[in-house]
Amino acid sequence: MQIFGVDIGGxxxxxxxxxxxxxxxxxxxxxxxxxxxxxxxxxxxGVKEVVGHFDWTxxxxxxxxxxxxxxxxxxxAANVDxxxxxxxxxxxxxxxxxxxxxxxLNDADAAGVAEMQFGAGRGRRGTVILLTLGTGIxxxxxxxxxxVPNTELGHLxxxxxxxEKRASTKAKEDHELTWEQWARRVTxxxxxxxxxxxxxxxxxxxxxxxxxxxxxxxxGGIKAxxxxxxxxxxxxxxxxxMRAAKTAT
Ligand code: BGC
Numbered sequence: 001m002q003i004f005g006v007d008i009g010g011x012x013x014x015x016x017x018x019x020x021x022x023x024x025x026x027x028x029x030x031x032x033x034x035x036x037x038x039x040x041x042x043x044x045x046g047v048k049e050v051v052g053h054f055d056w057t058x059x060x061x062x063x064x065x066x067x068x069x070x071x072x073x074x075x076x077a078a079n080v081d082x083x084x085x086x087x088x089x090x091x092x093x094x095x096x097x098x099x100x101x102x103x104x105l106n107d108a109d110a111a112g113v114a115e116m117q118f119g120a121g122r123g124r125r126g127t128v129i130l131l132t133l134g135t136g137i138x139x140x141x142x143x144x145x146x147x148v149p150n151t152e153l154g155h156l157x158x159x160x161x162x163x164e165k166r167a168s169t170k171a172k173e174d175h176e177l178t179w180e181q182w183a184r185r186v187t188x189x190x191x192x193x194x195x196x197x198x199x200x201x202x203x204x205x206x207x208x209x210x211x212x213x214x215x216x217x218x219x220g221g222i223k224a225x226x227x228x229x230x231x232x233x234x235x236x237x238x239x240x241x242m243r244a245a246k247t248a249t
Contacts, residue, residue: 008063111235116147119203130205
């Protein structure tokens with residue numbers, strides 16, 4: 001079965017039909033740049049362009065980089081326009097897509113759902129935490145394979161700062177940190193999350209998971225196993241489509 005997945009990110013809005021049996025894109029994904037400011041209207045136009053590129057008319061799963069309740073309502077918007085807060089994204093995006101059934105979920109939760117089924121978390125029980133390190137830090141917490149949604153562990157306080165401002169890849173770029181300096185911050189962050197949740201496994205996602213060999217060897221002193229995500233930049237698209245399939249049936 002194929003369902004369409006869209007990933008709304010800080011830099012791009014990407015999407016493709018997803019082959020749910022393989023957990024992979026059925027066609028090469030299409031991407032437009034995220035508008036700035038990323039207002040609900042402007043982002044909805046971008047989503048429409050991506051979905052329209054494939055002439056898709058069925059169910060669509062869409063990720064959002066903030067808290068999403070009930071598959072619809074946006075509650076926070078740390079890295080996109082604040083007008084998103086309290087928007088019914090399911091209604092807005094569904095209308096813009098000409099009435100396609102739409103499901104919306106947090107971007108890290110979507111990536112986690114995909115990794116647990118098809119990637120680095122396959123078959124893993126116990127407590128598993130996926131962290132996406134990118135513009136912000138996203139988190140997805142799983143207990144015996146079940147998602148606890150909207151955990152927002154990127155906003156834990158670290159040395160008096162919002163953790164994502166210290167340990168995201170954006171923080172690495174903004175502060176021109178070396179891999180070693182950044183890895184020290186990520187280690188501190190992981191130690192803090194480990195102190196709170198004692199997970200068996202950390203999965204590190206986001207674009208930087210492609211460069212895992214540059215920083216994972218620099219992270220020490222964490223008891224949990226730490227592995228890079230496997231679906232990398234497609235995890236959000238795949239997870240969004242998986243969620244939409246679940247709601248459509
Ligand atoms: C948001 C999260 C999101 C993460 C990654 C954070 O700033 O609060 O909801 O998952 O960024 O995009």
